[in-house]
Each structure stands twice: as C-alpha cells, then as structure tokens.
Amino acid sequence: MNIKKTLLATAVTTAMGATAIEAQAAPILSADWSGLFTLLDSSGAGIQSRSYPYYADPTWGYGFRTQVSGTMTFDLATGSGSATVNSFDFFGGGPAVATAITMQVIDPNNGLVQANMGFNWGGSNGIPVSLILDARGFFGAISQGVATSDVIDQATVAGYGALPASNGMNKGKFPVGPVPMATTTLDTQLISTASAACAADVANGDANGQCLGLNPSSEPFVIAGDDGIGGSPMIDGPFASSGFNANFDITAVHVGSATPFPVPAAVWLFGSGLIGLIGVAKRKRA
Numbered sequence: 001m002n003i004k005k006t007l008l009a010t011a012v013t014t015a016m017g018a019t020a021i022e023a024q025a026a027p028i029l030s031a032d033w034s035g036l037f038t039l040l041d042s043s044g045a046g047i048q049s050r051s052y053p054y055y056a057d058p059t060w061g062y063g064f065r066t067q068v069s070g071t072m073t074f075d076l077a078t079g080s081g082s083a084t085v086n087s088f089d090f091f092g093g094g095p096a097v098a099t100a101i102t103m104q105v106i107d108p109n110n111g112l113v114q115a116n117m118g119f120n121w122g123g124s125n126g127i128p129v130s131l132i133l134d135a136r137g138f139f140g141a142i143s144q145g146v147a148t149s150d151v152i153d154q155a156t157v158a159g160y161g162a163l164p165a166s167n168g169m170n171k172g173k174f175p176v177g178p179v180p181m182a183t184t185t186l187d188t189q190l191i192s193t194a195s196a197a198c199a200a201d202v203a204n205g206d207a208n209g210q211c212l213g214l215n216p217s218s219e220p221f222v223i224a225g226d227d228g229i230g231g232s233p234m235i236d237g238p239f240a241s242s243g244f245n246a247n248f249d250i251t252a253v254h255v256g257s258a259t260p261f262p263v264p265a266a267v268w269l270f271g272s273g274l275i276g277l278i279g280v281a282k283r284k285r286a
Helices: 003-015 136-142 165-172 196-204 273-285
Strands: 024-040 066-075 080-085 095-107 112-121 124-134 151-153 186-190 221-226 245-263
Touching: 024 165, 066 095, 095 124, 124 186, 124 245, 136 151, 165 245
Parallel strands: none
Antiparallel strands: 024 066, 024 245, 066 080, 080 095, 095 112, 112 124, 151 245, 186 221
16 A cells, blocks of 8 residues: 555545545554754753763764664554653763653644653653654654655755754754754643652652652643743753753654554544645655
8 A cells, every 4th residue: 555645645635624534544653763862951051961972072062962862653543652762871970761751742733742751860760751842844744655764854854844942052052953853942731740749849849859750651741831941841850950951852763664554544633734744845855
C-alpha cells in the first residue's frame, strides 16, 4: 500500500468536510532522532555545561547546547508516542538519564505536543519534567507520507518548522534555526500529585525532594501560562530552586519504519489547521 497516497487522500477527504470517512491506513512511525539539550535559567540565559566532550566542542557554543539522541515511536491514529534519550553527561554529575518518556498531541491546530518524562541526574532520581513542543515541522513533513530511511531534518522543515524557544538565548549567540520539534515557552502545571507533601511543595514553590520519583506521564500536567522562557520550570530536584528550565529540541528524525494498519482516518491531524502544511511543504520541495 502506498502510504503517501493514502494519507494525502485522507487529508483531502477530511479537509472537504466528508461526513463519512472509510478506514484508511495510518502508520506507526518508529525512528531514531537527534537534537539538542539546553538548560536555561530563570531569566532565559543558557547554562554552560562543563562536561567533556561538550565543553570543548565549538559547534554548539562550548557546552551551552548539548548534542543528544534517542529513539521514538509515534502513533498517527491517536497522536500519542513514546521516546528514549541516550544517556549523556552534564555538569560532571554523571550520566543524565531520561525515563518513562511519553508524548501526546494536545492542540492539533497548532501542532502542540506535550512531552513528559522522569530525569535522573546527580543522585536525584525521577526529577519530573513536562514540556510543550511545537511539532509543526514534524507533522508538516509526515503529512506528505514517509517511508523507511526517510530523514526529516532542518532542511526538510525550512520555512514551516518552529524555532526553539532558546534560539535567542545569550543574545542569539547560539541560534539553531527551524527544527521538526521545538520546545516552546509554554509552562505546565501539575494538577494532581502522588502525595500531599509533593502538593505542598508545589504550592509553596519548594524543592525538598518530595516530588522526586513522580512519573509525570501518569500525572496530569496542564498548560499554566507562558513566561517567555523556553521549557517549563522544574518543580523538584537540584535545578528547581533556581527556576531552571530543560529544553529538548529535535533537529532530525531518521525513520526506521512506518507500519500501516487499518484505523479510521487520523482526524486529529488531517482535520485540523495542519492540513495547510501539506501545501507549504510541497511548495518548499518543488
């Protein structure tokens, strides 16, 4: 089955307002990804990692940005996915390890995806991290159809991919440019917690370790506002008291497989404002 033709046909049918859509094939994407990790302080300035080899690498500002990579799986029928991050050294505190990473489309009209994870670093395990990603570049590219070995990178999404919120940090000294998935300035807020002690810490703005081990993927975080700084302030762990913000920006997605299966058309994607990205992407490739 030609996935590209099937998805485009579904998109056109949905955009025309058809009342009944036949079951189509929507792929589950499995891919490797690469990108950048950036830590911003409460003013939006970048924090320089002094871990090697990043501290000695001029490519991304001698440690102001850390090159990271991992894997991801995304279900285009439900707008949900999961991911891994290969461990990396940061600030000499031993390997940084992200766990239990989940992704979910929360605003298809604007291509927003919520990514939740636990983070282990420097002896603190299960630091809750919740981010809002702008994935217009990613969805705009896959709306044209994807196949094994395709690469969605910055060249692919030039003109319609989002800029990372950290793009202008340190007066724009370390710009990234449009990417498939970019961390936004939207903040998240925990509205249900695993313990009364954690709830009290969140309410009081304390970071006493009561929320460590909380799995943000099983607890409801909601968008709480926009402070103009990339990422959402951490609620616990060694960086929380300083109001630090973790940013993960995906710069390239290497498709390993796109497995079709019979489902109703991916209405959450193709019945939304993202339909316009098909035309944009096609014009960019022409």
